[in-house]
Amino acid sequence: MKTTTEELYQLFTQHPIISTDTRKIAPGSLFFALKGDKFDANTFAQQAIKAGAAYAVIDNKDYALSEQFLLVDDVLTALQNLARYHRGQLTIPVIGLTGTNGKTTTKELINAVLSQKFKTLATQGNLNNHIGVPLTILTIDRTHEMAVIEMGANHQKEIALLCTIARPTHGLITNVGKAHLEGFGGVEGVKKGKGELYDYLAQADDAVAFVNSDDKVLVEMQQARTLKNVIYYGKNSSPDNLVSGKLLDNSPLLTLKWHDKTSSSHNVQSQLTGSYNLDNILAAICIGRLFGLDSDEINQGIEGYQPKNNRSQIMKTATNILICDFYNANPSSMFVAIENMDKLQAARKVMILGDMFEMGAESAVEHTLVIQKALGAQVDERIFIGKDFSSQQTEVDNTNLIHTTFYLTAEDAMIGLKQNPISNATVLIKGSRGMALERLVELF
Incomplete structure (x- = not known):
């Protein structure tokens, strides 16, 4: 028999901790067997119970081994409905x-x-x-x-x-x-x-x-x-x-x-x-x-409030001041970050910009616009990293590319920065999460 939202909520009041990862099971919790792109957590339900979960919420009856396994139509929907019910209280x-x-x-x-x-x-x-x-x-x-x-x-x-x-x-x-x-x-x-x-x-x-x-x-x-x-x-x-x-x-x-x-x-x-x-x-x-x-x-x-998670986060090293803003990036956030560097009061300013993801058909145009915006900013050096930025290098006026470098990958940029280290500068590092630009920090 399927477990209703009301029945699930009664159990939640007694076990008000939710677990979704068998590697981090809290004792006495409710385990929700959510599906991922490459896994079906129904297969981990028994493991969750053995690890200390009080109940496991599943949507495949083949894994309902005892009363500790609560069968629902869809685990994600059950989680969302449980939250709706709780919000109503x-x-x-x-x-x-x-x-x-x-x-x-x-x-x-x-x-x-x-x-x-x-x-x-x-x-x-x-x-x-x-x-x-x-x-x-x-x-x-x-x-x-x-x-x-x-x-x-x-x-x-x-x-x-x-x-x-x-x-x-x-x-x-x-x-x-x-x-x-x-x-x-x-x-x-x-x-x-x-x-x-x-x-x-x-x-x-x-x-x-x-x-x-x-x-x-x-x-x-x-x-x-x-x-x-x-x-x-x-x-x-x-x-x-x-x-x-x-x-x-x-x-x-x-x-x-x-x-x-x-x-x-x-x-x-x-x-x-x-x-x-x-x-x-x-x-x-x-x-x-x-x-x-x-x-x-x-x-x-x-x-x-101390910023963290690489969002507008200041990091001072022995030789530089880093503006770590590489949690994510899109054209709008790139533009305001560039404008901020343009206005920033610092003796030497460097911008390191990585590719923007999920741009779809607009990717080429948007990366070109960011390059043009960066070239117009009052900074001492510009570094662009990624295949999307690199592919647009020929779309901008080469006469403006003074003190500007393009690297196809972050690994190429790391080699280049080791050969030409940056010091005594305020450095913006910004790019999409998938670029993993945090790898550059150790070079400053």
């Missing part, structure tokens, strides 16, 4: 956020701010997909007062699905740009996919959307929907903004000044680099203000 604010760039940094900043006053749960790492979101929801317990849920997507309808699981009471789209163009079907597809968060919020009378008033695309998307509660923030001093702010210093850590409608201005120094992160910081300040934090609590949250 919660009454706390849930802030859902998505966007092309800055999701994880903004999520961490919001968490750092709200945690000054509330017990807040936030998405761990990048558990932001159709598996990660339900797993995150299922870690919320009765002691939590807030939740910040990151939602990622590379196809349309994914954000809509994740909203049915997380059921956000508040929402934020950081921006809409050129990423996952292959899956979304172009920039308009990205806009439609990310806009599914606004679509969800528009269905509820009391849902709140936070909108960057400087971003014309987001404002247009918001105005095209019947969102009943909109809170604005931005760099401009619009009276409509709950919070406004501006950059004071970027050398390379960001210092900013901010104010809201009711208070005088406040200065705060962050541990982040990249002028593009100003919007992310202002979003966190705005959300903190809405939930009643005072300026000292907000500033403590911003100042205390």
Whole structure:
């Protein structure tokens, strides 16, 4: 007999830890036998029980060896439905956020701010997909007062699905740009996919959307929907903004000044680099203000956040300052990173840019545009790595390629950097995750 969601939830209340990997079984947990591209975890269910799981949720009756094996129609659907059921028992604010760039940094900043006053749960790492979101929801317990849920997507309808699981009471789209163009079907597809968060919020009378008033695309998307509660923030001093702010210093850590409608201005120094992160910081300040934090609590949250996971992360070596931003890359994030280097105050500046993945038919054009953008920046040296960048070298004016080097692979770049070491410079390293540019760090 199949196990229902209600029956599964009763067991979850007694065993509120979910395991999906037999190598990391928590004693007394519920093991969900999720399928992968190259494996069927039903075959590992018995191993999970032997490793200490209380029950194993499976969707192949051939592996139902005892009452500890719970049969369902589909394990992934059962996990998502369990998370939906659990979410239905919660009454706390849930802030859902998505966007092309800055999701994880903004999520961490919001968490750092709200945690000054509330017990807040936030998405761990990048558990932001159709598996990660339900797993995150299922870690919320009765002691939590807030939740910040990151939602990622590379196809349309994914954000809509994740909203049915997380059921956000508040929402934020950081921006809409050129990423996952292959899956979304172009920039308009990205806009439609990310806009599914606004679509969800528009269905509820009391849902709140936070909108960057400087971003014309987001404002247009918001105005095209019947969102009943909109809170604005931005760099401009619009009276409509709950919070406004501006950059004071970027050398390379960001210092900013901010104010809201009711208070005088406040200065705060962050541990982040990249002028593009100003919007992310202002979003966190705005959300903190809405939930009643005072300026000292907000500033403590911003100042205390240390970036990690190679996102706008500063690393000082014996001879260089590295801006490690190689967790991911797309044309939009490349452009703002290049613009930041152009404006950055440093004696010597070097840009190392790696290929962007998932560009589909737009790959050649987008890589050429990034090369052209980089050639126009005020930096001392440019290094491009990867077959996509290298294949576009002939598409740009060779007279502009002074102090510019192309390497077909990261291994070639490592050889070149060993032969021509870089020192006494501020170095941006940025590329898609698949380029594994972290290998270059040891050369600086």
